[in-house]
Amino acid sequence: MSISSCTCGQDVTETELMTRLEEVIKENKDKAGGLIPALQMAQIIFGYLPDMVVDRIAEGFNKTITEVAGVISFYSFFTRNPRGKYLVRVCLGTACYVRGGKEVLEAIKKRLEIDVGETTEDRQFSLEVGRCFGACGMAPVVMVNDETYQRVKPARINEFIAQFATDEELVLEGEEK
């Protein structure tokens, strides 16, 4: 299980998701330190942490919304905005930085036409930066959901992105460029 991957299929109704959230709250609310695991699970269920989820968790844990929001804003893995199917995380840790991580990031930004923290309009890709995935020998490294990709080259970003784009148009667009 991962915090990053979104399991929110289109065919799952909001009621079903809320039922799952209730289970998560019930399971964690009386556990010491249960708030963060509950937020992690909620993010897996919804793909992000929308207001109504945060409100419900605050209520369930008998905490103020500000307290819960404070925890969410502290940790970079939590997001209040919807994320794409693929979460692209470019490592800017020291080793990757000196081996061209920044250029990789710029190339991906240009290719996806989004900035860090944003999601493409078709909800396929979200872009984030990371701090060291512990694969420094392979720098520069990019993580897409839970998979690590090594020695990513800025010049070959179109190919790199194309392997995830299931949408035909996007693949074609990538090849043309």
Place this chain on the structure above:
Amino acid sequence: MSMCTIPKICSVSDLTALREKLKKENKKISKDDTQQILVCFGGSCLASGAKDVRDALQDELEKAGMSDKVQLVETGCMGPCVAGPVALVGEDRTFYQSLKPEDAKDIVNSHICSGKRVERLMIADEDGKIPAPCRQDMQFFKRQTQVVLRNCGWIDPIQIADTIANDGYAALAKALTGMGPDGVVEQMKISGLRGRGGAGFPTWLKWSFAKAREADTRYVLCNADEGDPGAYMDRSLLEGDPHAIIEGMALAALAIGSNQGYVYVRAEYPLAVERLNIALDQARECGLLGDNIMGTDFCFDLEIKKGSGAFVCGEETALIASIEGKRGEPRPRPPFPAVKGLWGKPTVLNNVETYANVAAIILKGGEWYANIGTEKVREQKYLL
């Protein structure tokens, strides 16, 4: 995968008998074995395609009718990540690097079937000359004494039988039967082990502070929120030998009188979390974690707490706040965690690498460990 393949261990003699049995009956999983292909499944090699290489090797072995004669082992990190994917093949441990699935055919047909090494995949050593074909010939490995990494790159980290066949949990058994908590701390003191997170505080002293505190509950925590640039010792250990960390933490718990531990792993290491989870399930299933471990009064369990991407949580007080479900903000010390830690209780917090040393020290003795290293630094450090 988390299925436990070994019977429940209800006593120390159960563990000894099982270890002897595994060593005798299944030589394949001990280090002395001859017919093995060890494929590195460390995070780095996986990123460069180790899984496809393994699958290709499996296919070729089947085609050659060798799949029941040669055992393919997915090991933890072997070390030379830049050369990945890497593998060790055959009885002399020939080291192959930068493997591609297409290379599997040559390895199986030439090396395994006709005993002829595949030269083009071998490493040229420092002077640029081939051969330095075998692990023991390579400068990279030659100068290493593996204590922390005793199993890393040798065994399948998610097979508890592999761990037990290589003396896993033997130190815990020893501590539970003869030494007791004071004996454990004493050996740690003799060993001179100091914290491996960076500050180098004597481990035994930290433990005895927590032990001396009057309390109904104490906690044992493991800091796996690694974040130094270019350093991934903790990741390699968690992925390559998770049982060593579990055993080390159990020994710490026994020493200070704790029943509950937490491993705080950063969210950037999903594979480490996955393998540690499997290892925890296996240890629980066969009675090496939980109530009355090996039939004694000792009860100890471990839980993983996943980080959520905050660099500062590697600092001990911030890490504790994060486990408590709060913003991971550091607080001034004192009081130190050994006095007032998780939920206000005495808490021992050590680094992954520190815990990975503990079982080796207890099993072979503090004095043995103290003899490793230089005159002034009588210890071992896992360097990258």
